Amino acid sequence: MGDFNVTPQQPANGLTVLELFCGGGLGAIGFKAAGYDIVRALDFDKNAVKAYRHNFGDHVEQADINEIEIDSLPDTDVIFGGPPCQDFSIAGKGAGADGERGKLVWRYLEIIERKHPKAFVFENVKGLITKRHRPTFDALIEKFNEIGYEISWQVMNAWHYGVAQKRERVFIVGVRKDLGFTFEFPKPLEGDYQTRVLRDVIGDLPEPDYRNNHTYKPLSEADAKIANNVPSGGDFKDVPDELLPEHLRFLKNSKRSERNGGQGFAFKRYRMDDATHTITSDSTQKRTLKLHPYQPRRFTVRECLRIQSAPDTYVLPDDISLSAQYRIVGNGIASRVAWYIGRALADQIRLNSKA
Structure with a gap:
């Protein structure tokens, strides 16, 4: 780190x-x-x-x-x-x-x-x-x-x-x-x-591991399948219909806004030259799952800490659950x-x- x-x-x-x-x-x-x-x-x-x-x-x-x-x-x-x-x-x-x-x-x-x-x-x-x-x-x-x-x-x-x-x-x-x-x-x-982007803050991080809060909550199998197909800079609307569950397919093809009635997640993959939207207490934003620029996963806790501009010297104790760690970072x-x-x-x- x-x-x-x-x-x-x-x-x-x-x-x-x-x-x-x-x-x-x-x-x-x-x-x-x-x-x-x-x-x-x-x-x-x-x-x-x-x-x-x-x-x-x-x-x-x-x-x-x-x-x-x-x-x-x-x-x-x-x-x-x-x-x-x-x-x-x-x-x-x-x-x-x-x-x-x-x-x-x-x-x-x-x-x-x-x-x-x-x-x-x-x-x-x-x-x-x-x-x-x-x-x-x-x-x-x-x-x-x-x-x-x-x-x-x-x-x-x-x-x-x-x-x-x-x-x-x-x-x-x-x-x-x-x-x-x-x-x-x-x-x-x-x-x-408006200058700082993900590359500046997480670009040097190694693959996730369990040290120094550089770990993440895995996606469900269904979410991972969708996440794998969200292109760089895109969201679930860029995923072929046949790979989407019914509620997201409906949302994609309807004129309604991205508010999906709380059924499952919408998805957004950031590019390394983007800044993210607000990191929230459950590492989702209005039930939009924020995805790492080129890995089919959420941001790690350490990535979220850096996106919140916290230094690497700040460490969350391991005996705090991952959900609580995300919550602490998102509420800060x-x-x-x-x-x-x-x-x-x-x-x-x-x-x-x-x-």
């Missing part, structure tokens, strides 16, 4: 972080590389916490944020992390702020209000700004404003920031009003905008995007701090 790393370590910036909904730590990679000291991290998922601890140490704790005593949390300069986003996801059921997990958004707000950090960084799915959830989003922004924060938000596409993935996420950055500035989102560095924040935001925020706090 190589020494892949696109989050170069910056000098310590003197700022402390409380990380909420930390997952397996893909966002932490970026924030630590940007020079922050993460003093405490919380997540509800035991596998994510195990992965985080394995890579970063014992400041992580498995906890339900609704149950935790807010006063027991450390006071830090920055609070980083966004509540689980499935309720706002276009792919999810769309229950929004009334869904069980949606309530976590309001708990997050309560923690910000009580802890009153200099700044917070909140990441979530793009679904949060769709028409359906826009009232919730606007209410959230309004609340952050009411509790004393200047708010900036932006949809960031990881592909614009040196990541080989067209992953769009909403980032909300709040800066405490007494600091007297509004966060400005970073511009892509020279050569980063693209490490280089977190690095960009972390750097910009630290620079702007330093520039605007009153001497």
Whole structure:
């Protein structure tokens, strides 16, 4: 395995972080590389916490944020992390702020209000700004404003920031009003905008094996048969009808969109000179199976980690199931995007701090 790393370590910036909904730590990679000291991290998922601890140490704790005593949390300069986003996801059921997990958004707000950090960084799915959830989003922004924060938000596409993935996420950055500035989102560095492709991030990897997370979940026999016939850059529509199961044949020949009613997978084979679409928690996207450019298989966990811009030094423990490993990677924040935001925020706090 190589020494892949696109989050170069910056000098310590003197700022402390409380990380909420930390997952397996893909966002932490970026924030630590940007020079922050993460003093405490919380997540509800035991596998994510195990992965985080394995890579970063014992400041992580498995906890339900609704149950935790807010006063027991450390006071830090920055609070980083966004509540689980499935309720706002276009792919999810769309229950929004009334869904069980949606309530976590309001708990997050309560923690910000009580802890009153200099700044917070909140990441979530793009679904949060769709028409359906826009009232919730606007209410959230309004609340952050009411509790004393200047708010900036932006949809960031990881592909614009040196990541080989067209992953769009909403980032909300709040800066405490007494600091007297509004966060400005970073511009892509020279050569980063829509440049990174699969060849750059997985082109040097050897054949899959069981070391260093370079393994994958095999396809079923039926799926493998289809995958074998999907051409480079193509999808299931390029497979002859006689090789497709009935529902995919119907989908291929109908005018309906690619939403196949949840019956089996659609398929997409990427080329080495493509960036992928969003790597998701089950290594499929709206039930579209992402295929390796020239092998009839899914991407390995390590390939997914690299597509998420995580360095090879980040390793998921072997005693976490493959499904859980894919989930940890797909739910994470693209490490280089977190690095960009972390750097910009630290620079702007330093520039605007009153001497």
